[in-house]
Amino acid sequence: MGKRSVTRFVVLLSAVVLSACGVFRDRSDDYRRAELSKPLDLPPQMQSEALGDEYAVPGIAGHQRLKGEFNAPRPEPLAKNVGQSEVRIQSLGDNRWILLDGAPNQVWPRVRAFLDRVGLDVADINVEQGIIETQWRDAEQVQGQERFRFRLEQGVQVGTSEVHTLVQTGAAGKPWPQNSTDKDRERQVVKVLAQYLANEEAAGTVSILAKRKGRELGKIFLEGEGDQTYIRLKDLSYDRAWAALALALEKSGFEIEEAHQSVNKLWLSYFDPEKNRPGFLRRLFGAERKYVARYVVEMRPVSDSEHLIFLNFQKGRRLPEEKRQDILNRVMGYLH
Template sequence: MIKPITNWRGFVLLPLSLFVVSCSWMGNDFRDRGNDYLLAEPIKPIVVPSKYNANSLEELYVVPTLQTDDFDLTEAFETPRPEALATSNFEESVKIQKLGAKRWILVNSPPSEVWPRIRNFLAANQVAVADSDAVAGTIDSAWLQFKDSPEVRDRYRVYVEQGVQPDSTEIHIRHDAANVSNAVVASDWPALSINPEREAWMLDELAATLASEASTGSTSLLAQGIGGGPKISVKMLAGEPVLRMALSYERARATIAHALRQQGFATFDLAIDDGIFYVGYEKPVNPDEESWYTRWFGGASDAVIPTTPYSLAELLANLQVPDSPETRAIFPGVKAFGSGKKLTEVPGYLIVVVATEAQVDIRIRDGYGNRLNKREAKEKLSIIRRNLI
């Protein structure tokens, strides 16, 4: 007669204990070895016999020199917010940008992808390439002959540069022309196109081709560093965050003016000759954070349009900043500092565009001309940067 099992806990635990023991039998050791290095004992250094040559080991991956002008080592570290994804991460677009008489193509793909597509365009249209420099980002065509001008020879230089936004490309074109007898003689490229109409024709043809074809994602290894470094960066200058642009002063003012009408900014007033913008800012409504009620009926989450009772002239006449060489360089049009009355509760910010020989610096100050705290300044400059074109 089989006796019923009354001690069922022992029946269940027995196989489990056998399983644990069997794991150790099979050689599995689950002990944590994370601190075993603390038990390591020092050993004598290796001595190379004198009859052999001893070469010291070098770093395989050299650590680059620390650049401290991007941040202040004395301030508390904060994990930076991730950059907003560029449009190029989702869909490619090709646009023709214009500033005054200048026109160029903007492609939101990196130069290493655009470079081979330009070469394909020239080859498909039987335009011979006389010279190509991937490091400088230039492609020079051979001398061409248009049917309507047999006595003249024409050629083009294509400039491929890094765009203002990450993973974007700017394409500039310059046209040159010469008589048939002089076309074979090497000459320098002109500062401006000889024939703007011929430049515009090539620009439009290239833009239409790039827009009509889909990018295959292929890249040129020779063009990995094309167009130099980034044109836009946030630097620390004398302890103040500054948006630095490797652009002409004219273009910097134009792209800043565009950015200050986007993503929560509103331009109250400006002094374009002095490069000063008086703006307001209200954080734009995020549709993902709205409730179903406000999406249907509106309400508290509706966008607020900032306003001000002051003009820019009033603010500049009553700046509350000390007179110094730095202040005079930032506000060159102001005759006196700190002598005016202090205005009451000035809203908004002053965006100041200052050009130097090599670049253009953008600062953001409060309505009295004083510095913002570093975190707020970096935050607002980052928003402006995302809207540059």
């Protein structure tokens, strides 16, 4: 191929690329520039009933456009752990518990059914605290005697429950310990109970546990206004709340750059998938540009079991109110 042919090829390729930029016009915002058109006028002798608008919006004919510019917020994706019927084993350090969908009054009869299935006799029930205790029994697995305590609590999210298991081994007559005396045995019981609950259909039986008074629904709330909008976490220890927050941020699409419990802060980065989507020219020439937003999250302890979560841009930049509320709502969906 001669020099003149190469030059002609390059000019032709450039013309194709530039023309393509006009052919593939971005139409995503066309609906925002659309205007109402006048109804079709027909001659007097023609009937227009067949041309009536069957999908008319009430009041649209006399509407007035609001002044100013407005940005329609993009809907947030549903949190993957919300509204799904599943049973999970959660752990924090040496502690582990079962998290599942369903209010405590729905989970209570399922735990009772499990005890009947495995042949554990109930020794005591504390409805107010949601506790079921079993009698001592001989067990070859621990080469002695054992008993169990199952405690049901409202989960962080409304409509979820937590089942905590305490195992005591040894000689009968001793008081309940603070933690399980046999962690391996506790791990076995939690696994078996979780598998049983996962295999059972959610029961809608209302038990006497539903009569418990004075308890709020859920442990997580969105409160405040403007720059002081925050998430309130209740009935959680500091370590539990910190671990739940870090996991929720990662599931929400944030990357944790730094985390320091000494100052109760996490520094985050977020790559917006919409802004990082390559366009036609960037795909053609391999160009790539990263759009990253950086945030800082602060968890302020109010008490040993209550914490407030605040969100802002890094380096003192002001975070728009609607953006803050959208992000906090997204994080709430992953807190558990």
